[in-house]
Amino acid sequence: MRDVAVIAYAQTPYVRTERVRNEVEMLMPIIDEVVKKAGIPRQEIGFTCSGSTDYLAGQSFSFVMAVDAVGAWPPIMESHVEMDGAWALYEAWIKIQCGEVDSALIFSFGRSSMGETAETMTLQTDPYTMAPLGPDAISMAALQARCGLDAGLFSERDMAEVAARNRRNALTNPEAQLAGEFDVEALLAAPYRVSPLRDHDCPPVTDGAAAMVIAAADVARDVSDKPVWIRGIDHRLDSHQLGSRDLTKSPSTRLAGERAGVSPGKIDIAELHAPFSHQEIILKNALGLDDDVRINPSGGALAANPIMSAGLARIGEASRQISGGAASRAVAHATSGPCLQQNLVCVLEG
Amino acid sequence: MSEEREPVTRIVTPVRVAYTYTPGIASERFLRGCKEGKLLGGICDACGRVYIPSRGACPRCAAPTSKFQELSDQGTIITFCIVRVPAENIAVDLPYCTASILLDGADISFTGLIQGCPFEDVRIGMRVQAIWKPESEWDYSVGNIEHFHPLDEPDIPFKDLKGYS
Amino acid sequence: MAEHAAVIGIGQTDFDAKRVDVSQVGLIREAAERALADAELDWKDIDAVVIGKAPDMFEGVMMPELFLAEALGGVGKPMLRVHTAGSVGGSTAIVAASLVQSGVHERVLTVAYEKQSESNAMWALSIKMPFTPTMVAGAGGFFAPLIRGYMERSGAPEDTGIRVALKDRLNALKNPVAHLKLPDVTFEMIQNSPMLWDPIRYLETCPSSDGACALVIGNEKHGRAASRPAAWIHATNMKTEPTMFAGRDQVMPKAGLECSEELYKKAGITDPRKEIDCAEIYVPFSWFEPMWMENLHFAPINEGWKMTYEGATALDGDLPVNMSGGVLSTNAIGASGMVRFAEAAMQVRGQAGDHQIDGARKALGHAYGGGSQYFSMWIVADQPMQ
Amino acid sequence: MEDTKSPGDDGLSAPHVLEYAYKRSLGPVLGRFFTSLRDGRIEGVRTRSGRVLVPPSEYDPENGEATTEDFVEVGPAGTVKSWAWVGAPRESHPLDHPFAFALIELDGADTALMHVVDSGDEAAMATGMRVIPRWADETVGRIQDIAAFIPEGRA
Incomplete structure (x- = not known):
């Protein structure tokens, strides 16, 4: 395997509603920023890969327009996954492993605010037996939370503490959307949104985009003082039918974590893509993280959940922590599908 | 049930997703021009080429088209x-x-x-x-x-x- | 390339306008089971799954791979979903190949599909957006003006497109899984078929199909051990340019010219017309055959139509093109690119049946999408690259 | 999904609706399932390892193997394995008053079916509770042929 490093990362400020700029206008400045930071001339970046979904934009081929933001002239080697940008990163990492290219630009984007996000996610479910019943994202997550509560794996207080910690962490992240000091007692006094979930257990609706440049060792050392090395990356899938899974566990996260090499070795921080509070606890268990691992210093998805970018953002945020000197070894995670169906784990080191 | 019915082979599942669409800075400028009977082209900040309608970028430069000019x-x-x-x-x-x-x-x-x-x-x-x-x-x-x-x-x-x- | 990779199993569904006998699950399993049987493998032998299809609005499911992957034995495995517009079937195969070439996996299953009968392609391809009056009538409305541009600049005879359509429709009669078969097709029948998007006639266009294509791609060890001949992947390439920009040549896109040029270089090919034995390319409207002959450097610019005219692209020509009957005969959009790649592999494996080109040892698979802006291609051969 | 403040602005915006009535062919397994529902029965399918899947599928999710042709009538009563109380139903939900989404393991099945429980009150819900289907007035062969599950003993 070739050593590959994150050499630059940028994201838009995360907002509830990006009403002014369209996707191309959101992407252009951050792609420009990330390419400049990377220090590799745009034409020399070997591969470009993006992640997005047509149903957020409400139109077919919405990713085609995003090419306008890249500067694909002369033509570029480019691909797109209908997945979170974390999987675009995976495809780019594979391309570098093939020896075909030495560097890659990855980006992802979405304006969730244009639709009713929770309902849009209903369309992700089996179209024969599930989608016609209209299970929205919050209700499905609530089914999962109840399983964990019933099994005694966590309490509603534990969930509120997760939410309070994430949003406290977000105070130090100028790009986060929801930040603040929250009193756990007060959170627990609030009514349920969809029981057993309260508002604080759920992610905000977020518009945003993220971009990253990665490079193989030779290039990375040449252009960057502080490359952040991708030591392992793997992703796995669980069954789709909620009723055929043990929702209190995330076997795909556990497996991806093993393959990516989370252990042995001390983990300083973890950026976990847990849109719902209880999911952070399930993920922490699946990855076998100790209590002294700092989870989501960025505030995580409970502070900003730009769908299609939230996973790539976890890897970007973890790489920032390392390049900024706040951590030397980190695990970053991305998820997709109802109740953590698909999971990617990436281990990063300074 | 006495009468034999045909097996079910197909279902119809209506899918409806509602959005509030916003066009973006450059497109909005163009559309506001249309309302006044003007055709506004967006000028690439980098190469000066004129796009109509502009979707916000000159795709060959990946640069914004932040200035506009009325076209014939x-x-x-x-x-x-x-x-x-x-x-x-x-x-x-x-x-x-x-x-x-x-x-x-x-x-x-x-x-x-x-x-x-x-x-x-x-x-x-x-x-x-x-x-x-x-x-x-x-x-x-x-x-x-x-x-x-x-x-x-x-x-x-x-x-x-x-x-x- | 770190590792050699080879196609060791190929499966296609039967294609039809409406495969009402199967669900989406049944459709992809039909292709995948045929590919596994061809490779003499079982679900458990597969390390990873790569799924490709065109817009989700065709089937009205957001990221349908999430509910489909487990039907491909995907539980506990890595799964990727690729979407690069019409070129997606080709790009999906390339992503699957790269998982093997990188050394990360040994055997990968890849499936591309579309079940267009669940909705309406014209609707899903031209969704009306606010503030924008729709004036481009589906894919035909987009591509017809480009064809007129090609006719103007090349001076090609007006019946070129009819000749391409006749050839592909006759080839389809030799392909057991092809969708549209017209046993008594003639030049006059095509010529007299209605003009839809002038200058494109009805019988010069592709149908809307339901169907899927699957490949099993293995590394060198599995390629050599395969019980049936393997199709060795010599080179792959993808290229993209933006849809609309000042000075863009949409008729002869640079992305395609460069994609093929680099592809040949990677594959060690210096004279493509001579060294490639047959080509299966993405021709959704008949006139794209001569256009792509030029874009793929098989013919000089503005002379691609001569290949059609001289019969060079016929089954008995010096460079047979679209032996399967092509996209003109079968078009499950998301699968179409992979079907091209699969046909190239079938030819060099000698398993193309009645549409087999004798002695085919090196073949090109090609796909394109978007506004002639996404290109994906591969070269496969009967021996590993030296 | 939690609403936060939107920046005020008077920019151009317009409603945009994607709407299509998809026609889904079912194939042999789902076809059989929906035919049975129409006729008032709930059927699962047996995997080669002997587990009964409800809803049935053409493959075993554990290993991708084809399932058998052994269809097994299950339920109609079942046990709630998990539930989520929806106090304010959305337009897209099947009931217009408060209800629960639930994972229901029907008697004789090894997997749980996702459906809804119409219990009237959140206090009437509990994990482990027994429920039975309330059939739609007219059944046509679709998942909504079961209008909802209701607590057993409350017909």
Whole structure:
């Protein structure tokens, strides 16, 4: 395997509603920023890969327009996954492993605010037996939370503490959307949104985009003082039918974590893509993280959940922590599908 | 149940997703121009080429088109197609002619309907002029141009249209 | 390339306008089971799954791979979903190949599909957006003006497109899984078929199909051990350019010219017309055959139509093109690119049946999408690259 | 999904609706399932390892193997394995008053079916509770042929 490093990362400020700029206008400045930071001339970046979904934009081929933001002239080697940008990163990492290219630009984007996000996610479910019943994202997550509560794996207080910690962490992240000091007692006094979930257990609706440049060792050392090395990356899938899974566990996260090499070795921080509070606890268990691992210093998805970018953002945020000197070894995670169906784990080191 | 019924082989599942669409900075500027009967082209900050409509970027430079200029509503047909098949979402009587039109002053062509001459007379290089709906019907839409009509001017030779296919 | 990779199993569904006998699950399993049977493998032998298809609005499911992957034995495995517009079937195969070439996996299953009968392609391809009057009538409305541009600049005879359509429709009669078969097709029948998007006639266009294509791609060890001949992947390439920009040549896109040029270089090919035995390329409207002959450097610019005219692209020509009957005969959009790649592999494996080109040892698979802006290609051969 | 403040602005915006009635062919397994529902029965399918899947599928999710042709009538009563109380139903939900989404393991099945429980009150819900289907007035062969599950003993 070739050593590959994150050499630059940028994201838009995360907002509830990006009403002014369209996707191309959101992407252009951050792609420009990330390419400049990377220090590799745009034409020399070997591969470009993006992640997005047509149903957020409400139109077919919405990713085609995003090419306008890249500067694909002369033509570029480019691909797109209908997945979170974390999987675009995976495809780019594979391309570098093939020896075909030495560097890659990855980006992802979405304006969730244009639709009713929770309902849009209903369309992700089996179209024969599930989608016609209209299970929205919050209700499905609530089914999962109840399983964990019933099994005694966590309490509603534990969930509120997760939410309070994430949003406290977000105070130090100028790009986060929801930040603040929250009193756990007060959170627990609030009514349920969809029981057993309260508002604080759920992610905000977020518009945003993220971009990253990665490079193989030779290039990375040449252009960057502080490359952040991708030591392992793997992703796995669980069954789709909620009723055929043990929702209190995330076997795909556990497996991806093993393959990516989370252990042995001390983990300083973890950026976990847990849109719902209880999911952070399930993920922490699946990855076998100790209590002294700092989870989501960025505030995580409970502070900003730009769908299609939230996973790539976890890897970007973890790489920032390392390049900024706040951590030397980190695990970053991305998820997709109802109740953590698909999971990617990436281990990063300074 | 006494009567034998046919097995179920298909289901119908209605899917409805509602959005509030916003066009973005450059498109909004263009649409506000349309409302006033103006065709505003976006100028690339980097190379100066003029886009109509601009979606916010010059794709060859990946640079914003932050300045605008009003363009003529006359142009030249780059290529065209006569449509004889119905399409969902298109409320024009068949057959009709759509053309890629390079407006004077623009660096990219723009799609419009051609009327006012037999289809056989439509040709690449032909000069055309926008015919606008009555001002009272103007909206935030390039649909304010009802169609393009032939101009009584000599054709532009094909060789001079190179680079604007 | 770190590792050699080879196609060791190929499966296609039967294609039809409406495969009402199967669900989406049944459709992809039909292709995948045929590919596994061809490779003499079982679900458990597969390390990873790559799924490709065109817009989700065709089937009205957001990221349908999430509910479909488990039907491909995907539970506990990595799964990727690729979407690069019409070129997606090709790009998906390339992503699957790269998982093997990188050394990360040994055997990968890849499936591309579309079940267009669940909705309406014209609707899903031209969704009406606010503020924008729709004037482009589906794919035909987009591509017809480009064809007119090609006719103008090349001076090609007007019946070129009819000749391409006749050839592909006759080839389809030799392909057991092809969708549209017209046993008594003639030049006149095509010529007299209605003009839809002038200059495109009805029988010069592709149908809307339901169907899927699957490949099993293995590394060198599995390629050599395969019980049936393997199709060795010599080179792959993808190229993209933006849809609309000042000065763009949409008729002869640079992305395609460069994609093929680099592809040949990677594969060690210096004279493609001579060294490639047959090509299966993405021709959704007949006129795209001569256009792509030029774009793929098989013919000089503005002379691609001569190949059609001289019969060079016929089954008995010096460069047979679209032996399967092509996209003109079968078009399950998301699968179409992979079917091209699969046909190239079938030819060099000698398993193409009645449409087999004798002695085919090196073949090109090609796909394109968007506004002629996404290109994906591969070269496969009967021996590993030296 | 939690609403936060939107920046005020008077920019152009317009409603945009994607709407289509998809026609889904079912194939042999789902076809059989929906045919049975129409006729008032709930059927699962047996995997080669002997587990009964409800809803049935053409494959075993554990390993991708084809399932058998052994269809097994299950339920109609079942046990709630998990539930989520929806106090404010959305337009897209099947009931217009408060209800629960639930994972229901029907008697004789090894997997749980996702459906809804119409219990009237959140206090009437509990994990482990027994429920039975309330059939739609007219059944046509679709998942909504079961209008909802209701607590057993409350017909």
